Amino acid sequence: MVAYKSKVVERIRLPSREQRTRALDEAGYNAFNLAADDVFVDLLTDSGTGAMSDDQWAALLRGDEAYAGSSSFDRLESAVADVMGFERVVPTHQGRGAENVLYGTLLSEGDVALNNTHFDTTRAHVANQGADPVDCPIPSAHDPDADEPFKGNFSLERARAVVDEVGAERVPLVILTITNNSAAGQPVSVENTRRVRKFADEIDATFVIDACRFAENAAFVTRREDEFADATVAEVAREQLGHADALVMSGKKDGLANVGGFVATDDEDLFERCKQRAILYEGFPTYGGMAGRDVAAMAVGLREAVEESYVEDRIDQVREFGAMLAAAGIPVYTPIGGHAVYLDAGAMLPAIPADEFPGQALVCELYREGGVRGVELGSFAFPDSDRPELVRLAVPRRTYHREHFDHVVETAEAVLERRDELSGLEIVSEPAVPELRHFSATLSPIESEAVTAADGGME
Known part of the structure; x- marks a missing residue:
């Protein structure tokens, strides 16, 4: 309907x-x-190309363009806390800005970053830090005809093989992209997310979820993972995202906005480090390279995405x-x-x-x-x-x-x-x-x- x-x-x-x-x-x-x-029909990307709702357009008109302390940021911070469960937010102009802020903070020369599958800008930001982006998809991810419910999952077998080869000290970052864009937009199960969380703890790595399409992923979980058959999309989203140390987000996907992104975390030290890097690359931490009206529209979009x-x-x-x-x-x-x-x-x-x-x-x-x-x-x-x-x-x-x-x-x-x-x-x-x-x-x-x-x- x-x-x-x-x-x-x-x-x-x-x-x-x-x-x-x-x-x-x-x-x-x-x-x-x-x-x-x-x-004529533009299917190049779903990033920032969608139609905003009347409530989002109303938010544009109410946007607060203050350089510091904008009330639009307050609305974004509240939406991230309510929808995604994280209290600290660093806004950026879009997802790759968030990648620059977070991965530039966490990675150094010679490091290895593990991901179910790196997408193009993610891979480039990891490489730009002198680190090595390594994909850990499950085998069926590369089989267009395999009939499995969660082909976007992270392969722990592959990840452990990499750690055995390079040493845990070289792997400070584990990323889970939901849904897995490079693997045909396939979803990731909550059970796989829990196992990746445990693996990251075992090697003392920061666990990041690339949450660009978190609501779409949650919808698949309600349809395909028995434990969540009676759960709402909003409930699944909070459960799944809650296993991460930090989120990197493009608001141009499941933020339902035309521009914007952010890093979110409850780690106070990581938050402060990201905030300082964001000031250098994105702008003051309450606007992050966006107009206040766009911040306000993204705040509304995050709430609509889990309806x-x-x-x-x-x-x-x-x-x-x-x-x-x-x-x-x-x-x-x-x-x-x-x-x-x-x-x-x-x-x-x-x-x-x-x-x-x-x-x-x-x-x-x-x-x-x-x-x-x-x-x-x-x-x-x-x-x-x-x-x-x-x-x-x-x-x-x-x-x-x-x-x-x-x-x-x-x-x-x-x-x-x-x-x-x-x-x-x-x-x-x-x-x-x-x-x-x-x-x-x-x-x-x-x-x-x-x-x-x-x-x-x-x-």
Whole structure:
């Protein structure tokens, strides 16, 4: 059941195929370089792209823009305490600002950070401190067809092997990302969270939860973990987050805001250290690089994120979108995650080898065919990894309707029908930081025999 109605609409247009082809070429075959006005259905990310509620818009107008001691911060602090259970909050301009503050405080040269799976900016912030980001996913996380309820879980077997190899003294940080974005938005169980907490205590490490999609994760727990079958999303969220020493949060996901983030902890010493680093990089500790109105909107969004009507509708919409794609014969990662549907580009474009980036080729063809923008999360985004070749179609919150998803499905079907005509890509230029190359690298098509034949031959 849809839990809201539209009050404001935005007109969108589908550029012609010729315009889309030209835009793709000018963007260097990188969807991040496309102008938003040239995109018809934008599924690049769910980060800060959703529609805010009327209560959030009202909070914007009531925002307190005081440099210090803002009442908007008081409302955020109260929301974090009530919803997430932490009393001390350091606001930042967005999630990567929170990562900089927390991981810059906790990590030093030569350290190792363990995570169920590091996402791009998390990996980059760990590496930027001279530390080594090590992923500890469970084996089924890399199997798009495995039918398990919590494929986002942290592998304690893998983590203990790393500790045995490098020594516990080199592992000051254990991170649990919920839901596990790099593993197709798969949820993490509360039982796994408890076990990770115990493991972190065993090696005397700080246990951090990346809580960007904590409410979506809690909704999956109520559906899939028997202990919590009768619990509310809000109750599960408090239980799960309560096992951490600190949280890193992007308010642009389950804060339901267009900007913002924070670090939260009950550790007074860690709080003070983070606060001092935040002053250097983010701003005064009661605004953290945000306008007071945005702080106020995020405070409202945190409370809305754990409302049953909202989060159930959110999970069901993404699940239905995935079912539509699967029914059309499009290979998708299953079970469907919380914030996105992940297409299995390796299965969809089997003739394109990994070193020619089949996922990025699929991203480009979805745009060329129907003006649909997604993002590759395979060998292009994560070089030197053994992850599957995935394309993420992230669903902005409270934004798109059934007709938009119908268009995406029709676009994917058209791409699938002519997959034998498609060729891979090669990198033309890339930044010095490999963890972030998919944001700005440029590529060009590799001319293949199939494409040459389809074009009637080349002179």
